Amino acid sequence: MRVRRLRAREFRTYARLDVALGTGLTVVHGRNGAGKTNLLEALYFGCTGRSCRTSNEREVVRFGAQATHVDLDLCDADGVEHTLSVGFEPGEPKRLKADGAEVERLLDVPARPLVSVFLPDRLELVKGPPSLRRAHLDQVIAAAWPARAQTRRAYGQAVAQRNALLARIRTGRASRASLPAWDAEVARHGVSLRDHRAEACALLADPYAQAAEDLGLSGTSVLRYRPRTDAPDAAALAAELAERVDGDLDRGFTGHGPHRDEIVLQRDGRELRAYGSQGEQRMGLLALLLAEREALAEARGALPLLLLDDVMSELDPVRRAKLALRLDGPGQSVITTTDLAHVPGADAGSVCRIAVRDGAALVEPGGGGGMRFRRVPRPLGTAVEALTAELAPLTGLASVQRAWPDAVGPAIAAQAEPVAEQGGEVTVRCRSAVWAQEVELMGPALVAALNASIGTERVRSLRCTAGAGRPGDRRNR
C-alpha cells in the first residue's frame, strides 16, 4: 500500500495542503517552523485517524478554523486505488471514511497503510519507563496480527477487575471467594499475551541487531523480551498469582503478570535506557523502527510507511549516509529536514522533494513524485504571447507575469502561467486539468506570494483554465 497524495484542509498551520508523495523516499524540507512536522502529522492523521504528537486533538485544527479534513489517495500493490478520509471537528465524533464509505475505526480497514513514525520526543520509548515499550510492542503485535489485539484488551479488563476486587477485599467490602476465578481469567489472557510478545520479540531481534549495526551503533545490539513470568501454562500463572495474593492485597493491585514485562534494548550487555548516550538512544530507536518495519513486512507482506521527523540533524555524516542507504530500499518513507544537504542522495531523480514554506508545500520538479512533471517544449504561439505581454508597458498582467516564477516556484511556473488579469482576478492557464485543480487548491497561498512579490495587493484571486484557452476566454471556467 502506497500513499500517492495527501490533501488536508485547516490542519495545524496549513489552510490547504496538497502534495504528491514519491514512490520511495520523499524529503520534506524547509526552515524551522515552516510546517514540516505538520505535514508528517497530517499523513499519520490520515492513515490512523489519530495524531502522533498530541493527545489533545483539538490542536490539529488550524487556529481559528472549525474543523479539519485529511484525505489520502492510496494505491495498493495491484495498482488499485483507494481513498481514506478523516474529518474532525473538536467535540464531535470523527468522520472516518474508507473508499467513500463511513467506517468506525481506520485500524480495521484493509486499505490502511501501516505507519511507523519517528519523532524526537519518541526517544522516551528507549529511555522512558517499560510501560511505553510494552504498549509499543503490543501495537506492533496488533499491526502484524490483528486478531491478537483483543488479547491485550481482554487482559487489561481482567487485571482491572482483579484490582477492583483486591481493593474491595482490602476494605472489607468483598470476600476472597471469587478471587480464584479472576486469577484464572487474568492468567488465561496473560499467558497468551506473553506468548504473543515473545513471538514478536523473536521476530524483531535479528532485524534490530542488523539495523543497529547498519546505522553504526558500535558493539553488539540486542533486543530481548524479559517476561515477568515463565509459567508454562495458564494454570501455573494462576498459581503464581495465588501465591502472591497477600502482597497484592497489601498494595491493592496486581503486582505480577505480563503487565510488568520489560522489553530490553542493550548494547554490549548494558541497557540503552540507563547507559546509552542521547545519540545512541536515538540510533536504538531508529533501529527499533526499522526492525519493526522489516518484521511487519514479513508478517503482513507489506512495508509500513516510515515517517522520520528531523532525524538527520543529530547524526554525523557517516551515519546520515548509512541511514539514507537503508531508506533507499523498497517501501515508502518520508523524512523532514531543515537542510537538503543533510539527506545524502536527496538530489537523486528517484527522490521526491517537497519544499515547505509559510503554510504551503510545493512539490519540486524532477522528483519521483506520484505526479512526474517536466518542462514540455512550448508552442511558439504561447511563447510569443508571453513575450509580447512582457514587452508591453507594465500592465497588471505584466507585473503578475514578472513576479510569477519567483512567487510560485519553478514547479508551478513550468505548468501554469498567468494569461490575463481583470480587476484583480488573474487567469492562469495550466497544462492540464489536473494542474488547473492543483493551482486552484493552492490559490490563497499563491495570491499571497504574488502580492508579496509585486509589492501591492493587486491580485485578489486566481482563475485557472486548462489547456489551450485564450486569455479572457471564459468558457473554460
Add this chain to the structure above:
Amino acid sequence: MYAPPIQRLIAELSRLPGIGQRTAQRLAFHILRESDEDATALAAAIREVKEKIGTCEICFNLAEGPRCRICLDDRRDPKVICVVEEFGDIIPMERTHEFHGRYHVLGGALSPIDGVDPEDIRLAELYRRVTGDEVTEVVIATNPTTTGEATALHIADELHHVAPDVTVTRLASGLPVGGDLEYADEVTLGRAFAGRRRL
C-alpha cells in the same frame, strides 16, 4: 415548549433504552393522536405487567405467579440446570428447542469494578438447588465476556466443592452456523480454531 403533561410523557419515554429525545417526541405525539381506547390499553398493559409479573421463586425467570412456565412444566428435565446471566438469555436458548432442562437466572455477572460480588447475584440459590435436588449437570451459559467467563469459572469452582458429583459444562464458542468464514471476526475465528475437533 410543550404543555407540562406532554413534557412529562416525553421525559418518561426518553428514559426507555434505545429511545432518544426525538423518538420520544414522536412516540408522545403518536400517543396523543391515538384514540382514547388505544392509549388507555397501552397504559393498562404497562400497569398489568408490573402488577402481575414477578420472578419465579425457583429459577428467577419472569413468572406470572410464584413459579414460571418452565418450572411448572413437568416434561422439563429437573436434572439439568442451565445458568444464564439475565432472563432475556432464556428466550434464545428456548428457541433452539435443544435444551429440555430448567434454568437459573443469575441477574448479572461478577464485576468487582461495578461492585458486583458473588453475594450480589443469585449464586447461593443456585448452590441450594444443585445440592438439594437430583441435579446431575449444570450448563453454564454466561456471556463469553471477561465478566461472564470469570463468573463461569467461579461457579465451576464452587460447584466442585459443594456438589462434586455434578457435571459442570460450559457452552462452546466458535463459528455461527450458516455463516461464512469470510465474515467471521478474528477473535471468534481464533476461538473456533483453538476448539477445533477431530473428524
